[in-house]
Amino acid sequence: MTKYIYEFGPKKTDGDAGQKNRLGGKGANLAEMAKLGLPVPPGFTISTDCCNHYFDLNGQFPDSLEAQVSAAMANIEAQMGMGFGDPDNPLLVSCRSGARSSMPGMMETILNVGLCSATIPGLIKKTGNEWFVYDAYRRLIMMYSDVVMEKAEQVVPKDGMGIRLNLEMMMSNLKNDKGYDNDTDISTKDMKALCDRFKKKIQEDLDEAFPDDPKGQLMGAIGAVFKSWNGKRAVSYRRIEHIPDAWGTAVNVQAMVFGNMGDTSATGVAFTRDPATGDNKFYGEWLINAQGEDVVAGIRTPNPLNTDTKNTQNHHLASLEEAMPELYGQLADIRSLLENHYKDMQDIEFTIQEGRLYMLQCRVGKRTATAALNMAMDMLEQKMIDEKTMVCRMDPKVLDDLLHPVVDPAEEKTAVQVAEGLPAGPGGAWGQIVFTAEEAVKWAKADKKVILVREETNPEDIEGMRAAAAILTARGGMTSHAALVARGWGKCCIVGAGALKINLADKELRVGTRLFKEGDIFTLNGTKGVVYDRRLKMKDASENPRFQKFMAIADTYRTMKVRTNADTPEDARTALDFGAQGIGLFRTEHMFYGTDSDRPLFLLRKMILSKTKTERENALSELFPFVKEEIGKTLAVMDKLPVTMRLLDPPLHEFIPQGRKSQQEIADALMIDIEEVEKRSDLLKESNPMIGHRGVRLGITYPEITKMQVTAVFEACAELILDGKDPRPEIMVPVTCNEKELAFIRDIVLDCYEGALEKYGLEAIAYMYGTMIEIPRVALIADKMADYAQFFSFGTNDLTQMTFGFSRDDIGSFMNDYIDNAILNFDPFETLDQEAVGSLITTAVDRGRQTRPDIKLGICGEHGGDPASVVFCHKAGLSYVSCSPYRVPIARLAAAQAAIEDA
Ligand code: PEP
Ligand code: MG
Numbered sequence: 039m040t041k042y043i044y045e046f047g048p049k050k051t052d053g054d055a056g057q058k059n060r061l062g063g064k065g066a067n068l069a070e071m072a073k074l075g076l077p078v079p080p081g082f083t084i085s086t087d088c089c090n091h092y093f094d095l096n097g098q099f100p101d102s103l104e105a106q107v108s109a110a111m112a113n114i115e116a117q118m119g120m121g122f123g124d125p126d127n128p129l130l131v132s133c134r135s136g137a138r139s140s141m142p143g144m145m146e147t148i149l150n151v152g153l154c155s156a157t158i159p160g161l162i163k164k165t166g167n168e169w170f171v172y173d174a175y176r177r178l179i180m181m182y183s184d185v186v187m188e189k190a191e192q193v194v195p196k197d198g199m200g201i202r203l204n205l206e207m208m209m210s211n212l213k214n215d216k217g218y219d220n221d222t223d224i225s226t227k228d229m230k231a232l233c234d235r236f237k238k239k240i241q242e243d244l245d246e247a248f249p250d251d252p253k254g255q256l257m258g259a260i261g262a263v264f265k266s267w268n269g270k271r272a273v274s275y276r277r278i279e280h281i282p283d284a285w286g287t288a289v290n291v292q293a294m295v296f297g298n299m300g301d302t303s304a305t306g307v308a309f310t311r312d313p314a315t316g317d318n319k320f321y322g323e324w325l326i327n328a329q330g331e332d333v334v335a336g337i338r339t340p341n342p343l344n345t346d347t348k349n350t351q352n353h354h355l356a357s358l359e360e361a362m363p364e365l366y367g368q369l370a371d372i373r374s375l376l377e378n379h380y381k382d383m384q385d386i387e388f389t390i391q392e393g394r395l396y397m398l399q400c401r402v403g404k405r406t407a408t409a410a411l412n413m414a415m416d417m418l419e420q421k422m423i424d425e426k427t428m429v430c431r432m433d434p435k436v437l438d439d440l441l442h443p444v445v446d447p448a449e450e451k452t453a454v455q456v457a458e459g460l461p462a463g464p465g466g467a468w469g470q471i472v473f474t475a476e477e478a479v480k481w482a483k484a485d486k487k488v489i490l491v492r493e494e495t496n497p498e499d500i501e502g503m504r505a506a507a508a509i510l511t512a513r514g515g516m517t518s519h520a521a522l523v524a525r526g527w528g529k530c531c532i533v534g535a536g537a538l539k540i541n542l543a544d545k546e547l548r549v550g551t552r553l554f555k556e557g558d559i560f561t562l563n564g565t566k567g568v569v570y571d572r573r574l575k576m577k578d579a580s581e582n583p584r585f586q587k588f589m590a591i592a593d594t595y596r597t598m599k600v601r602t603n604a605d606t607p608e609d610a611r612t613a614l615d616f617g618a619q620g621i622g623l624f625r626t627e628h629m630f631y632g633t634d635s636d637r638p639l640f641l642l643r644k645m646i647l648s649k650t651k652t653e654r655e656n657a658l659s660e661l662f663p664f665v666k667e668e669i670g671k672t673l674a675v676m677d678k679l680p681v682t683m684r685l686l687d688p689p690l691h692e693f694i695p696q697g698r699k700s701q702q703e704i705a706d707a708l709m710i711d712i713e714e715v716e717k718r719s720d721l722l723k724e725s726n727p728m729i730g731h732r733g734v735r736l737g738i739t740y741p742e743i744t745k746m747q748v749t750a751v752f753e754a755c756a757e758l759i760l761d762g763k764d765p766r767p768e769i770m771v772p773v774t775c776n777e778k779e780l781a782f783i784r785d786i787v788l789d790c791y792e793g794a795l796e797k798y799g800l801e802a803i804a805y806m807y808g809t810m811i812e813i814p815r816v817a818l819i820a821d822k823m824a825d826y827a828q829f830f831s832f833g834t835n836d837l838t839q840m841t842f843g844f845s846r847d848d849i850g851s852f853m854n855d856y857i858d859n860a861i862l863n864f865d866p867f868e869t870l871d872q873e874a875v876g877s878l879i880t881t882a883v884d885r886g887r888q889t890r891p892d893i894k895l896g897i898c899g900e901h902g903g904d905p906a907s908v909v910f911c912h913k914a915g916l917s918y919v920s921c922s923p924y925r926v927p928i929a930r931l932a933a934a935q936a937a938i939e940d941a
Contacts, residue, residue: 047080475502622920733773
């Protein structure tokens with residue numbers, strides 16, 4: 039017989055905290071607390087395996103379950119000296135969900151199971167408290183009808199209003215009619231009548247009687263908790279948190295203890311340290327004469343646990359410390375015991391029944407980024423944990439919150455959401471919406487804060503994107519143009535908010551039935567991907583010395599280097615401040631997008647639209663000084679550190695002039711007419727530009743473009759060397775598909791190198807030559823590529839695009855459907871697909887090393903800043919990851935954690 043049930047309690051405990059996979063977090067910790075001798079009411083956990091079998095059997099319990107439940111119930115009865123369904127001395131139980139990792143509020147709970155017409159009189163007699171019994175009964179009816187009879191049965195409410203809402207309305211009407219302020223004011227007679235009316239309403243609406251036998255209630259509740267694993271809320275939470283569907287939930291059945299048995303009873307929740315600041319203070323809330331749900335439901339303002347927890351809203355209310363000092367003392371002792379045992383901040387739930395304290399839950403408490411940092415550092419200083427544990431205590435993803443201004447979470451709770459999209463650029467920002475880059479620039483110049491809202495962005499929008507406080511697009515994925523650029527700048531950005539319908543002509547925007555005009559104010563939470571319709575407060579999260587110290591300790595464990603993707607001296611400096619150890623990707627084309635790039639962009643266009651080699655060489659020689667200067671500036675900032683200079687990559691049509699005015703300027707410069715400009719532009723257009731004339735292919739067709747760029751690199755280096763500096767360029771060829779391309783370009787590089795040495799009278803310039811790995815084909819022939827390449831850099835944006843055959847700019851239209859249907863567990867442009875893209879990487883690593891054992895290996899796709907992908911890169915043996923400046927600390931921490939876990 040498969041064992042599905044694990045008991046816990048003062049007499050017998052089967053599980054422990056190590057069995058989260060089988061018992062869920064709640065069950066495992068209840069078992070652990072019971073083993074520690076804490077006052078845990080007896081109960082049992084039904085395993086997650088049972089949940090999975092239940093689904094395999096199409097919603098039937100496995101054969102032996104009922105017998106196992108009966109046996110375990112008998113043990114609870116014996117320990118409590120009560121009987122489930124016993125008319126004289128009835129035992130009631132709670133039935134709660136509990137997944138492997140906490141999914142707060144996403145699944146269901148049913149309390150007071152076992153109350154029915156047979157047991158009500160007995161409980162009244164025993165407690166001498168008729169009001170309490172009918173209050174417990176109405177709570178059971180409300181929860182059970184909602185969870186078991188409606189949601190689990192997938193009943194769609196007729197009027198859109200579920201049974202629970204209907205019952206809640208009946209209760210609040212009663213309170214209004216009779217002038218009751220609080221639930222506790224309702225008379226016993228009214229409460230009893232309300233229960234009868236509830237049951238009638240259930241029969242009417244759900245066409246079924248409320249069950250009156252304890253055993254039926256219990257099995258119904260267990261099944262409904264299992265089913266809540268597949269409830270709407272739970273499923274969407276799992277998608278967001280990447281929790282596998284196959285985990286299932288456990289069910290915890292436990293003897294009820296009551297916090298609502300009068301004024302010597304109470305219930306509360308507490309954190310062993312302050313979850314918002316991390317301060318080493320016992321922090322919590324409690325309510326006298328209440329059940330647990332009342333504390334979280336926000337109907338009554340909860341009392342502060344102690345003096346430390348008093349604030350402006352609750353300072354007038356008695357603390358537990360004041361009202362029940364002895365019990366508070368007992369709870370404070372449990373706090374120390376739990377912290378010493380778990381060596382981490384715990385979130386606990388407790389109930390006091392007639393002067394006796396019971397522990398109902400403990401788990402590692404959720405915390406803000408600031409609190410996580412402070413607690414980890416404090417616990418290290420208190421010698422509770424060692425350095426490695428401290429480094430692993432901080433989730434790299436939350437570092438974003440420490441480094442960017444963020445939307446005030448308190449205000450966000452009450453704000454109205456306009457739309458949702460992908461969280462492309464972190465932090466928060468507010469501003470007036472505008473729909474074109476030109477307007478963004480204009481408004482910003484007039485000192486207005488703007489949010490640039492576009493269908494999608496393209497390089498022409500760059501000035502407006504710079505000028506805007508945040509960027510919002512209706513289309514595009516995590517590696518679309520807007521996302522890449524915004525993240526590079528650390529700018530708040532949401533992409534792919536498909537609900538936005540932009541009407542450029544009328545300068546307005548529709549979302550469903552709502553209409554917004556240019557100038558209306560939005561707030562964006564770029565960390566979550568949510569858009570709000572008014573100005574929300576921001577919280578500043580500036581650098582703090584504790585964070586620096588934390589990162590310095592993390593760095594001592596890290597073995598992989600962290601570089602940055604940067605293409606301006608400013609971004610390079612920002613990245614250095616964040617701890618970057620070089621540049622892993624300098625996208626040369628970006629020097630034609632940024633501020634003050636009008637002239638170089640113009641010359642680039644002139645070059646692109648040249649027809650003859652002479653025309654093109656003339657344009658290139660005009661362009662040369664700009665390119666050399668820009669490259670030199672960044673190399674100077676990154677003195678002594680490696681800088682990977684990538685040769686021009688994007689398809690040329692991205693740069694062709696759009697407006698009449700810029701077309702005319704080019705026509706004048708080339709001494710041709712505007713029709714000819716249009717004709718030449720048309721010739722550059724491609725059906726599939728992403729797999730068109732880009733990357734190394736441009737250098738094969740127009741070697742003079744490559745020559746100009748490489749000469750610029752070497753001459754900039756030569757001048758820096760003569761100036762006493764030590765530049766370390768690495769010339770990188772993009773979008774290669776075979777080794778002959780590398781041989782072709784290498785000849786140009788060697789020529790330019792010799793030329794520069796001669797021109798400046800130098801002996802040598804230290805440089806490397808290598809390639810990006812972006813096309814599956816070259817990953818498979820990496821041994822041949824390594825004949826020419828001294829380094830590989832995995833361009834996982836394109837490698838993902840080409841491996842999946844998903845266009846990186848168009849995934850917005852279908853990715854959500856893939857995630858919702860669990861066809862993919864995550865967006866592969868965000869988190870590296872280890873199965874296939876990862877396998878191409880490890881293949882390329884192996885084959886590259888066969889030819890060149892000391893080949894330098896890095897990654898410069900967006901995945902270089904994604905913690906899970908960084909862990910993969912560590913395991914694959916890469917020497918560095920490269921990511922946008924604001925992600926450098928995230929990558930540093932993820933790499934340190936990977937090294938610690940590896941050791
Ligand atoms: C890549 O493809 O991963 C890459 C870094 O290059 P880009 O994003 O510029 O195509
Ligand atoms: Mg690429």
